[in-house]
Amino acid sequence: MQRTDRWVGLGLATLALAVLWTARAFPQVPGQKLGAAFLPMIIGAGLLLCALALIVRSLRAGAYPAQAAERPAEHFGSALVIIGAVIAYLLLAERIGFLFIAPLCLMAVFLALRVRWRSALWWSLGGTLVVHLAFYKLLRVPLPWGPLTPFY
Amino acid sequence: MDAVATAAALVFQPYVMLVILLSAVYGLFVGAIPGLTATMATALLVPVTFFMAPIPAVAAIVTATAMAIFSGDIPSALLRMPGTPASAAYTDEAYLLTRKGQAEVALGAGLVFSVLGGIFGVLVLCVAAPALAEVALNFSSFEYFWLVMLGFTCAIFIAGNDPVKGLVSLLLGLLISVVGLENPAGAPRYTFGSPELMGGIDLIPLMIGMFAVSEILRYAVVVAKPPKITERPFGNVFAGMWTLVKKYPMALLRGSALGTLVGALPGAGADIAAWMAYAVSKRFSKEPEKFGTGHVEGIVEAGAANNSALGGAWIPALVFGIPGDSITAIAIGVLYLKGMNPGPTLFVNNPQNIYAVFIVFLLAQILMLPLGWMAIKVAKRILSIPANVLMPLILLFCIVGSFAINNSSFGIVVTLLAGILGFCMERWGFPIAPTILGVVLGTMLEQHFFSSLIKADGNFLVFFERPIAGTLGAVCLAVWLWPLGRSLLRRGRAKQR
Numbered sequence: 024m025q026r027t028d029r030w031v032g033l034g035l036a037t038l039a040l041a042v043l044w045t046a047r048a049f050p051q052v053p054g055q056k057l058g059a060a061f062l063p064m065i066i067g068a069g070l071l072l073c074a075l076a077l078i079v080r081s082l083r084a085g086a087y088p089a090q091a092a093e094r095p096a097e098h099f100g101s102a103l104v105i106i107g108a109v110i111a112y113l114l115l116a117e118r119i120g121f122l123f124i125a126p127l128c129l130m131a132v133f134l135a136l137r138v139r140w141r142s143a144l145w146w147s148l149g150g151t152l153v154v155h156l157a158f159y160k161l162l163r164v165p166l167p168w169g170p171l172t173p174f175y
Numbered sequence: 176m177d178a179v180a181t182a183a184a185l186v187f188q189p190y191v192m193l194v195i196l197l198s199a200v201y202g203l204f205v206g207a208i209p210g211l212t213a214t215m216a217t218a219l220l221v222p223v224t225f226f227m228a229p230i231p232a233v234a235a236i237v238t239a240t241a242m243a244i245f246s247g248d249i250p251s252a253l254l255r256m257p258g259t260p261a262s263a264a265y266t267d268e269a270y271l272l273t274r275k276g277q278a279e280v281a282l283g284a285g286l287v288f289s290v291l292g293g294i295f296g297v298l299v300l301c302v303a304a305p306a307l308a309e310v311a312l313n314f315s316s317f318e319y320f321w322l323v324m325l326g327f328t329c330a331i332f333i334a335g336n337d338p339v340k341g342l343v344s345l346l347l348g349l350l351i352s353v354v355g356l357e358n359p360a361g362a363p364r365y366t367f368g369s370p371e372l373m374g375g376i377d378l379i380p381l382m383i384g385m386f387a388v389s390e391i392l393r394y395a396v397v398v399a400k401p402p403k404i405t406e407r408p409f410g411n412v413f414a415g416m417w418t419l420v421k422k423y424p425m426a427l428l429r430g431s432a433l434g435t436l437v438g439a440l441p442g443a444g445a446d447i448a449a450w451m452a453y454a455v456s457k458r459f460s461k462e463p464e465k466f467g468t469g470h471v472e473g474i475v476e477a478g479a480a481n482n483s484a485l486g487g488a489w490i491p492a493l494v495f496g497i498p499g500d501s502i503t504a505i506a507i508g509v510l511y512l513k514g515m516n517p518g519p520t521l522f523v524n525n526p527q528n529i530y531a532v533f534i535v536f537l538l539a540q541i542l543m544l545p546l547g548w549m550a551i552k553v554a555k556r557i558l559s560i561p562a563n564v565l566m567p568l569i570l571l572f573c574i575v576g577s578f579a580i581n582n583s584s585f586g587i588v589v590t591l592l593a594g595i596l597g598f599c600m601e602r603w604g605f606p607i608a609p610t611i612l613g614v615v616l617g618t619m620l621e622q623h624f625f626s627s628l629i630k631a632d633g634n635f636l637v638f639f640e641r642p643i644a645g646t647l648g649a650v651c652l653a654v655w656l657w658p659l660g661r662s663l664l665r666r667g668r669a670k671q672r
Binding site for chain 1: 222223225226339340342343346347349350353358359360361362364365388391392395396397561563564566567568570571572574575576578579582584587588590591595598603617620621624625628629633
């Protein structure tokens, strides 16, 4: 955790500086000393102080060897597939329609989570139909039809 | 009295009853599956409640969360895996009881004392909320400013064990809240020219991301092995419960009171209430040596505490619009969507709505007894559903749900980014509750600060002139300065030696 804190602290400090830099341009409230920049300035300054505290703390603790904690095996690939599936949905839903993109995304995520091929296929199709029925038919959410638009 | 009758008429309708029943089953199911939390249950419900009238919408959330917090105890006892974080405090205790062949006692105590604790929380809510609302009617921007600050203080100092990381979480939440046009100058802040961002970042897609998508990512990264369940059929879970009530009346009362109080404090919810109650129970027990060996006393006290926290959390949520926990943070979003803006005037103008919430709360607790019993009966079936089949389906639900709030893909973008942020924060040890509080209360803080500033006309002491505002302000300052004072005191003592 200590080593990560250092990098997180650096990231937060960069964010804080960006917030402080951009906040200068926010306008004043007419007739007041403070304006739209006040809260962002406070947030920026607070974040900067916390970031410094995190960095200093992790550097101080760094002198002592940290105990290596046993972590179970981790699968970051699966998480990337999930993120990729959502991005694919965002990019393609309007173009190819919900009924095509949803089972594809589901299939990818099922397989990434090691569900067997055949059951993944059935769950993907079934899940898509149930969600479509619930949201499009019952709740009247305008899910995109894509190329099927002329037919529905 | 008229308002109560109108409220009852609002609740006791076939449609609302059906909603309550379905959300109870849903809550029991979600709570019983490890990895799916009560907050996630609420976040996933919102897109559906979006299309309901205010009362059934609130009823769905209240019922589902109460059930989920109880049913989190089921996998705790049977698999040594808490179904929701609120059961984590006594998971080992419950599992050891099961190992001793007393699964019925663990499950029964979880159920019965959840119901009793829950009823206690509701009764306090029914009495305290209207009384507080009466006082809050006279509140000015000064009181609200300090209340929000006190909420932030609680979230930083109580909700996590690292105040620096808690503060970072809060500031990130505030940073999210400043996006958009809603500020004293009416100027666009961090909108990057996008019309979507002008209105600010929508709370619901953000919550779905932080509480559901982040959980799915976490599951994908750390895949747990499917657990094994005992094959033995359960006996009567209610047997011996009356004896327990007679044996541990103080534990029940103390757990319920502590739970309600912790629930009412912003930023801390059922999970922290359970941990604290378990520790208090061990401290005051006549047989502390039995804790950790499969002893039911801790389950009695902490089980009551986590359900009473739910009622407690609604007190500040309804009276001030300040959420007591993450669940009420989402619920406040729903109340605003439904035009039931929380605040003391809600108690004056629409008391029937408030009473309806109370009735639903009580109904949910009473319903928990038979439905919880049934959930225990079918527990083995629920627990054998593989999570790797559920998670992708929940992901699709998240995508469509966040789209449905504004019928815009921008909601999905917010959900995805919030999911990644929530996942990283949890991994790096930053608590999520203060972020949520910052997002929910950021605009309120800025509004009340600026209107107070205009009234004060440059004199900061005016912030402390009114008695309640002064007290709240003094408490805040004391909590902030306490760590500094303590370290100075220690240094002084060390020098003297």
